[in-house]
Amino acid sequence: MTALANQHAVITGGGSGIGAACAEALAHAGARITLMGRDLARLEAQRDAMRAHGDVACVSVDVTNEAAVEEAFARAGPVDILVNNAGHAQAAPFAHTDAALWQRMLDVNLTGVFLCTRAVLPSMLERGHGRIVNVASTAGQIGYAYVAAYCAAKHGVIGLTRALAAEVATKGVTVNAVCPGYTETELLRASLDRIMSKTSRSEQDARDALVRHNPQRRFVQPEEVASAVLWLCAPGSAAMNGQSISVSGGEVT
Numbered sequence: 001m002t003a004l005a006n007q008h009a010v011i012t013g014g015g016s017g018i019g020a021a022c023a024e025a026l027a028h029a030g031a032r033i034t035l036m037g038r039d040l041a042r043l044e045a046q047r048d049a050m051r052a053h054g055d056v057a058c059v060s061v062d063v064t065n066e067a068a069v070e071e072a073f074a075r076a077g078p079v080d081i082l083v084n085n086a087g088h089a090q091a092a093p094f095a096h097t098d099a100a101l102w103q104r105m106l107d108v109n110l111t112g113v114f115l116c117t118r119a120v121l122p123s124m125l126e127r128g129h130g131r132i133v134n135v136a137s138t139a140g141q142i143g144y145a146y147v148a149a150y151c152a153a154k155h156g157v158i159g160l161t162r163a164l165a166a167e168v169a170t171k172g173v174t175v176n177a178v179c180p181g182y183t184e185t186e187l188l189r190a191s192l193d194r195i196m197s198k199t200s201r202s203e204q205d206a207r208d209a210l211v212r213h214n215p216q217r218r219f220v221q222p223e224e225v226a227s228a229v230l231w232l233c234a235p236g237s238a239a240m241n242g243q244s245i246s247v248s249g250g251e252v253t
Helices: 017-028 040-049 066-076 099-127 148-167 186-199 203-211 222-233
Strands: 008-012 032-037 056-060 081-084 130-135 173-180 244-247
Touching (some): 008 017, 008 066, 008 099, 017 040, 017 222, 032 066, 099 130, 148 244
Parallel strands (some): 008 032, 008 081, 130 173, 173 244
């Protein structure tokens, strides 16, 4: 499959989970891949796992740091596809959500999307073509208890997606979001550990407590999210713009 041949795709948070799955799907479709994230060793491990797809670049960057983002994308060169996947979730009751936690969730999950998008957009507009896909969450479409800051940030990502999509609609650039439900990643593992430590439930009970949100009664797989991302980047999806697509087994309709 070479639908994305000669296109350069950057995936933030590309060292594991959904980001790694997106990188593999886009590479399989012919794109040249740059993985970005804070953990260079993890990026390099993912690069080694993708050797069959040719040369994969790795760039270490903290997406919350404006200067670091500018430098990273200057090194990467012009970008045709940006997958804003870097993110982090932290739970706390609202009464125990302090300003530091609030700001941390906004910085990683929302400001990072803004900074990376701002870095690639001028060259996309100049060339008259680009695909930006923001990995949001069902937490950006509905509310979940005990993660108010995370929900606020992910709702912000969807708002940014819609606003920018309208702004660039006639410029050959599309901006969309995918919104995974609970997905088999390290983020899910952290949620399970948190439930187990706070409630003394077994791992199976903790998994059951989360999986019940999905009408299919299973967790989403990273490759399923990557398939949605790939579709939004493909030539035939040019009419998809400003959308927030739930990948959640029907949890959000």
